[in-house]
Amino acid sequence: MDRGQLIELGTAMGALAATTPIAKPLPPALLTRRDSNAEMRWEAMAGQGYVVPRDRFFVRNHTQSPLVAADTWRLRLFGTGLRGAPSRADPVEFDLGDLRAMPAEETTALLECAGNGRRFFASQQAHPAPGVPWGLGAVGVARWRGVRLSTVLRHAGLTDAAVDVQPEGLDPDYVTGGVNLGRVRRPLPIGKALDDVLLAYEMNGRPLPTDHGFPVRLVVPGWIGVSSIKWVGPVEVSATALFSPWNTQFYRMFGPGHPVDGRFVTTTTVKSAFELPWDARIPAGAEVLLRGRSWSGNGPIRAVETSTDDGTTWHPADLDPADEGGVWQRWTTVWRPPGPGRWTLRARATDVTGTRQPDQARPNALGYLFDGIVRHPVTVG
Numbered sequence: 001m002d003r004g005q006l007i008e009l010g011t012a013m014g015a016l017a018a019t020t021p022i023a024k025p026l027p028p029a030l031l032t033r034r035d036s037n038a039e040m041r042w043e044a045m046a047g048q049g050y051v052v053p054r055d056r057f058f059v060r061n062h063t064q065s066p067l068v069a070a071d072t073w074r075l076r077l078f079g080t081g082l083r084g085a086p087s088r089a090d091p092v093e094f095d096l097g098d099l100r101a102m103p104a105e106e107t108t109a110l111l112e113c114a115g116n117g118r119r120f121f122a123s124q125q126a127h128p129a130p131g132v133p134w135g136l137g138a139v140g141v142a143r144w145r146g147v148r149l150s151t152v153l154r155h156a157g158l159t160d161a162a163v164d165v166q167p168e169g170l171d172p173d174y175v176t177g178g179v180n181l182g183r184v185r186r187p188l189p190i191g192k193a194l195d196d197v198l199l200a201y202e203m204n205g206r207p208l209p210t211d212h213g214f215p216v217r218l219v220v221p222g223w224i225g226v227s228s229i230k231w232v233g234p235v236e237v238s239a240t241a242l243f244s245p246w247n248t249q250f251y252r253m254f255g256p257g258h259p260v261d262g263r264f265v266t267t268t269t270v271k272s273a274f275e276l277p278w279d280a281r282i283p284a285g286a287e288v289l290l291r292g293r294s295w296s297g298n299g300p301i302r303a304v305e306t307s308t309d310d311g312t313t314w315h316p317a318d319l320d321p322a323d324e325g326g327v328w329q330r331w332t333t334v335w336r337p338p339g340p341g342r343w344t345l346r347a348r349a350t351d352v353t354g355t356r357q358p359d360q361a362r363p364n365a366l367g368y369l370f371d372g373i374v375r376h377p378v379t380v381g
């Protein structure tokens with residue numbers, strides 16, 4: 001057996017030896033389980049600070065969380081975009097100690113699944129899409145600490161010829177419709193890879209939790225969640241374009257108004273959520289302070305408006321000045337319910353590019369990038 005085969009066998013056995021659907025507890029007050037995924041409940045953010053605590057951060061697993069041993073873990077870079085490590089069997093390797101010895105950076109970044117809000121394509125627009133039926137809770141903000149991907153790529157012998165960087169997860173192969181698509185992996189254009197991407201080993205001040213990619217994951221700010229590969233092991237750096245099902249079959253915009261072969265999805269869209277239970281109970285006869293958050297992959301939020309009369313009139317919400325320029329924006333608005341009964345709350349945000357949430361999101365075959373105004377039901381009395 002040559003060294004390449006040994007490495008393959010080693011990582012395969014490592015991934016197979018121990019996996020769990022989701023490692024952390026899923027208290028129903030914090031998270032809603034959706035198969036191998038878990039959605040944050042928005043009421044669990046009421047009264048919280050800027051970041052989402054680790055216990056309620058959403059989990060999106062194509063398969064299962066692998067229990068990766070930190071001491072034997074290696075980052076393995078290879079490919080035609082590197083000097084002297086063209087083949088997967090003979091990679092440039094770094095262990096956790098190597099990464100920790102490189103200059104560390106900390107960044108506050110938002111992670112959002114491309115399918116966040118997918119269920120509203122069905123419930124509000126009669127246009128259901130396949131996939132995890134997320135409400136608005138497949139999003140979270142955390143403080144990530146790690147080393148820049150660009151730093152590691154340069155240590156690995158990056159050449160000017162590199163065009164794509166493809167990190168690969170150590171979780172089990174993804175099998176769908178009877179077809180084994182291999183490990184979760186998605187090419188990242190070299191421009192983004194060298195810009196602000198982090199190889200993170202800490203989340204909110206502690207080592208990454210198992211479900212969020214221990215020991216090391218990518219964090220790709222502003223881009224859809226699938227870009228931020230968890231439990232990263234091999235990383236291919238290529239002088240020619242790379243392809244995987246995650247940039248050809250999934251995470252492309254297909255359907256009317258989109259190119260026949262779809263459009264590669266990069267940044268997330270603008271959204272807003274109330275920090276309230278779905279169908280919240282609100283006491284009658286008093287003013288209530290409604291809280292929420294808005295965010296956009298285009299950059300900071302400039303304005304948020306709310307409506308409690310089915311979108312007839314809109315009122316500016318008060319933006320928390322502490323969040324100005326941040327990756328999401330907290331806001332509040334005072335509401336005096338006119339009387340008992342069922343009411344619908346709406347919030348719409350405008351981001352730094354002037355993009356405002358539309359009444360209807362543009363449908364697409366796989367239900368990505370829902371940006372429509374969500375009708376949040378509440379019961380007063």
Ligand SMILES: Nc1nc2c(c(=O)[nH]1)N[C@H]1C(S)=C(S)[C@@H](COP(=O)(O)O)O[C@H]1N2
Pocket residue numbers: 057058059060061062063111112113114168169170171184211212213224225226227228229230231232
């Ligand atoms: N290896 C691996 N990385 C992955 C995934 C996965 O299933 N396996 N899911 C991706 C998707 S679709 C999303 S939205 C984010 C979710 O990150 P989280 O589970 O830490 O919230 O991880 C991404 N990275």
Ligand SMILES: [Mo]
Pocket residue numbers: 060112113114115225226
């Ligand atoms: Mo995702």
